[in-house]
Amino acid sequence: MKKYSYLVIIFAAIISCSCAKQSNVESGNLKLWYQQPAENWLEALPLGNGRLGAMVYGKPSVEHLQLNEESLWAGCPEDPYPENVREHYEKFQELNLAGKYEEAQNYALKNLAVSPTSIRSYEPLGSLYIDFGHKDVQNYQRDLNLHHGIATVEYEIDGKRFIRESFISSKYNAIFYHFSGRETVNSNIRFEREKDIRKYINNKNVLCIDGQIFDDEEGYDDNPGGSGKGGYHMKFAARIAIQPQNGEVVTKEDHLIINNTNDFTVIVSAATDYNLDSMNFDRSIDPGIISDNTLNDALNVPYKQIKEEHIRAHSEMFDRVSLNIGNEVADTIPTDVRLQNLRSGSTDSHLAILFFQYGRYLLISGSTRPGVLPLNLQGIWNEDIWAAWESDYHLNINLQMNYWPADVCNLPETLEPLSNFICLLSEKGKTTAKNFIGSDGWIAHHSTNSFGRTTPCGSTKHSQVFNGYSFPMAGAWMSLSLWRHYEFTEDKEYLKNQVYPVIKGAAEFILDFLKENENEELVTAPSYSPENMYIDPATGERMLSCVAASIDIQIIKDIFNACLASEKILSKKRLTHKIQAAMAKLPDVKIGADGTIQEWYEDFEEVEPGHRHISHLFALYPSNQITKDTPKLFEAAKKTIEKRLSTGGGQTGWSRAWIINFYARLYNGDESLKHLDMLLQNQVSPNLFDMHPALAAGIHGLFQIDGNLGATSGVAEMLLQSHNGEIHLLPALPGTWSVGKVKGLRARGGFEVSMEWNNGELISAKVKSINGNNCILKYKKTQVEISFEKEEEVVFNNQLDIIGETKLRTID
Template sequence: MKRAFLFYSILLVAGFETFAQSNKNTLWYKQPASNWNEALPVGNGRLGAMVFGNPEHELLQLNEESVWAGAKVNANNPKALQYLPEIQKAIFDNKFKQADSLAQLYMVGTPSRVRSYQPLGDLKLDFQWNTKPENYTRSLNIQTGISTTKYSINGNPISQQVLVSAPDNCVFYRIEGGKNALITTTISLSREKDVKVKAYPDGRIEMEGQIIDGVSDKDNSNGPAGAHMKFAAEARVKLQKGTFEVSGSNLIIRNAEVVEIVLTGATDYSLAKLDFDRSISPIASCKAILNKVKNSDIILRHTAEHRAMFDRVNLDFGADSLAKYPTDVRLNLMKQGKLDNGLIALYFQYGRYLLMGSSRKPGVLPANLQGIWNKEMDAPWNSDFHTNINLQMNYWPAEICNLSETSEVLADFMQQITIPGAATAKESYGTKGWTMHHLTDPFGRTSICDGTWGMTPTNGAWMALPVYEHYLFSGDKKYLKTTAYPILKGACEFLMGFLTLSPEGYLVTNPSTSPENRFKLPNSNETSTLTYAATIDIQTINAAFDYCIEAAGILGIDADFIATIKAAQKKLPPVKISSSGTIQEWINDYEETEIGHRHISHLLGLYPLSQINPETPEFFEAAKKTITRRLSQKGGGTGWSRAWIINFYARLLDGDKVYENINVLLSKSTLNNLFDPHPPFQIDGNFGGTAGIAEMLLQSTNGTVRLLPALPGAIPNGQMNGLVARGGFVVDLDWKNGELINVTIVSRQGNPLKLNYNGKSADFKTSKGGKYTLSKDLVLIR
């Protein structure tokens, strides 16, 4: 045991002395977090903690992915199918106000809202030092996934580490003072409400609870009240030297050289049921996890497993002269107009780190609006799974950034969602297949929520697209057959039943919206969100049909069904260019009520899809005008919207605009801990920004892998290793003075490869596992 303590001490000191100078993957600060938006996140996909780094009153705010208010309920409006034809007719007749009133009464879900994701609780340590701490620094090494706090007491060094281990499925806390700085502290585990806490003289603290949902309003639109999710947490404290003492529900530690805490949490949630499973005991689950933990090598196991994922990708934008400054200082300098390519590279890797921390095994739920980190009982937008851009954006970096297993969590969740989604398709629309609308929760809500602006019946098809994308990158035919294709086919079955004939003779969606946006009716003061065949629907349907046709061909199945899809696809309305020269957002050339709206849904075909590309020059130019028009009216005001714009400009091959908007994202939509605010904090901007930085270096669309397609002039030199292209190609790049030096590609699947760089092309066969190095002229070197 003493050897382990000595090893950790050496590791801490050696690592800390060099992090600020040499570790480009470290966030660091010279003061504790003064609020939650300055705390540092650690997570393992199931458990999360925000570390404040306060040397006198330390706080770890804790989360467990399934601690949600609410309950499973069939919220499909029982009158939806009866009134659907009347609503559709009103929309076709341009009687939008009538359609909206009917839809609000007879299609919006009952209940119409969901309840919130909630925190697990707080772990607090109140220290009793005999003098004020000095020489303070705190850091988060995203390469190792360890948050470190260091300071001195009377000249004696104190070292604190916090991590959340995936192999051991627990939070691990360690503080070392040594013989000359003995630790006396009160340790507590607490939660704002709905819990009972008990401390034990052997160093355990147990917290058990059950969320009690009250009546939220007079019609209880958030769902039924009552005793719902059960949860628990347990902390186990170990000491080197020192003593325990129980004081109420707290533990008092006196005169310890080292204090270690292992903590885990659990609920009685079951993904397979999308519901509680009362046969699960949360406290028993905690004990089963902690009984397996061996403190002696927990850091080694965690670091090895974490780095095995993180180190797949390296990004270097040249000399980093500002690394000597703390992260918050660097960010403030950027807000003052200072360019900081090193901070951009750190931000990119931080997005990968956050995705690892909020969507991976041992977790079973995808990253929500705040990833996994939330301090509020009633979080902004309930911190739910928002599916009209936000959940999709969370997974934009998953495949290209070599974190493919993070998207498998999403796919597993979507498999379960198809079950209530099938009920919604049948009960609300009278169709086969499955669908969902603009949000969901762990209980599988797929009905229309939040009023008629949540009437987005093609969101099921939209969510099927990233599930299929995992196959395009991985080439896993078993996954295609058992997971991706059934989800995709079910979404297309719904679309085939939902599409209806429009007055113009097209097959269209009705009702339809362009997410959260409204238009003005000609010669009227009336506005509407409802329409038919919004452009995003047509782009989504075309992509879903194309993917389904491709997947069925690979599997050699469903020829008759595919024939009906192909016939229907020919009858879809075309995407149009409006009178302003932009991509038209609705079926008719309506005027927006808000030109600078945060959603730019009619450019889904540009990114993440690739229907708009240089080979469609008229639409390519119209897409540029669409973004220019949005930005001219203060568009991109939210973090995630600005992140989307970065990806748009990458696809438009405009590196300088990419760079300009990355700088806007960092200077206007980034908090001191590098979290992205909507505002407030919403993690999709982090993920979208990371995807955009990757997209400027590597693109793989329409059968071609493009190298440095949108390299900014402000990043003339750099190196990238480990990004992944569709078809299963792992790419390493070096560039200097704005030009490619060489590229090395490893072919995971042995697919044919078509490369493009700066107008030059190369097309050759590869073998599985083959490694290929090419010059800047794309000539094969070896």
């Protein structure tokens, strides 16, 4: 390995020709676009600012914007505990540890299951309708510009052009819908919601919506085990006004009407009385006053200025990363047609770029300020009063996957809502840990909501026991998302104030929770491999609960290592000795009789060999416990994926996205790309939303945002990896991506990387050190170790020699 330290002076000409050159598509023209309006929600286009979301249909006659506010949840804080929970939990542990899994199940169902077993749903704000009366339109096009964060609709009637554009401003925390045309219109604006609102027009011609969720205990409940208390809960409000350039605004009942206008803007503000700090609604917060003030602020600024400010703010984040594959040209094929062509067997590198960048767009739109909550199962976009799985925060892969691309794709600020949420959740989880086992650490189970439930959750008592009680490692897994963010940023204040307290609390719970088995190993009991069943050899029954599922031990090893590293950095030794002692007694990752990574402590027979969860490969991704440095496990991981796929694995979008990341870590870019194409062919909707298969006949598939974001992470992993103590350039480049360039990806240690390649070979790589750290840079079999000054940039060729004039310094 070459070992150098350089103080580098880079020629501007080299930089400009190497990595900064942009194609037509990169220069503000990356879009989803269509030649017809949306007929349903899965064809509409998403807008968001973290707090507010909108799905824009683009219908010429009556425009429809389906709206969301991120904190509008039904229900209230509830953490139900059964009587004598610690006594019964200890017995549940003992029975599992003894291998009496069926007896443990029955005991838990009798003594630990407690209603409400589940939670109520994230709800939509409502729908905005703008009636234009336009019919028989020609030259119709609608699009979503990913660079600008603006949805546009254009069409003609009798040669007269009409343009509508909409966006959601972060600065003004409001939705803007602007219309302009060559002919005047009379437009009627109304707001609809299925329940729980009062509508009226105030004396300023503002359409006011005041609401409060009423949860009817005698009404519909999606969860047989109960979803919580009834009553009047979250309050919310919205305000809608017209900002006309011409024409006259009048009102009729609860409608706004603007007559004789060819240029006006509809502005929508909304708020709830949710308080993140208390993870509860707060009656000292008046959402009506907040909405009034927000609307007034927006009305006092010209639309053109607001639009320009929005584009600058959005583009600053989005344009940090660009990706080109092949010789990009102008995009002349509608997005839905591209999907159909791909399904018919064509190849389409542009669609891969679009899907990669769409994931980044959704992360920006769903998880930035002024938003305060992390992305749920559907991000912030949901049309159903009772969403599938309550649109909750699923902590056994889904919420974790939502943030896999945040750091590597240069959107670190999108992790702020997640970090704050997990810190608050960990405080709530201390009560649960104390009640369950007397621990001073914290625990959360596989599902939670905006109110921060940490007790086990499930739609039925059976689910509560097996998906809830049997996965006490969910909170620990979430903690690792914060640790990974520290690895990328090396922000010691963040480590000290947020990461370490969370990681330490998770480690404390684990140390108190582990039990010694007959082999003098420390194991988890209860445990499970998320949602996958095995055949109990003692009874022949299908079981979920077990001891020391592989993912548990893999998570624990990462938590322990993160805690040890944190204590070393912060000069603390609060848990160091205990962790070192416990680490030595953890079971190893095992290889089963069929040569695959063993999913459970024992080599059980799987009920579903093609199950959607592939949890025993946590060690391959997102962890780095399985690498080429562990060759037997590395080969076993390959066989594990092959077995899953040969028996029907990857049937959900998020599962397919995980496989993209797996193959990238196995340095098999062709297989990664194959599964990216399969996701696009079979598991996305016309608006490129990732889909979960339908839960019942006659129902369309269900949007889950995790697959979008997991796929984006997978593409980044194909191009750049930094998990193994080195920055690995183009580790899994697909053969068909022989020409390309990428700008602005991030690596652990505070590095930013841009690359260009041709004929499948690296031409140049520009590496910037944000913190001024040393790094090991790797391309194929060549490695160099280099030190950087803070904010220094270095350009390398494909031999990892530096391009440009250098002053050589020796590294001792």
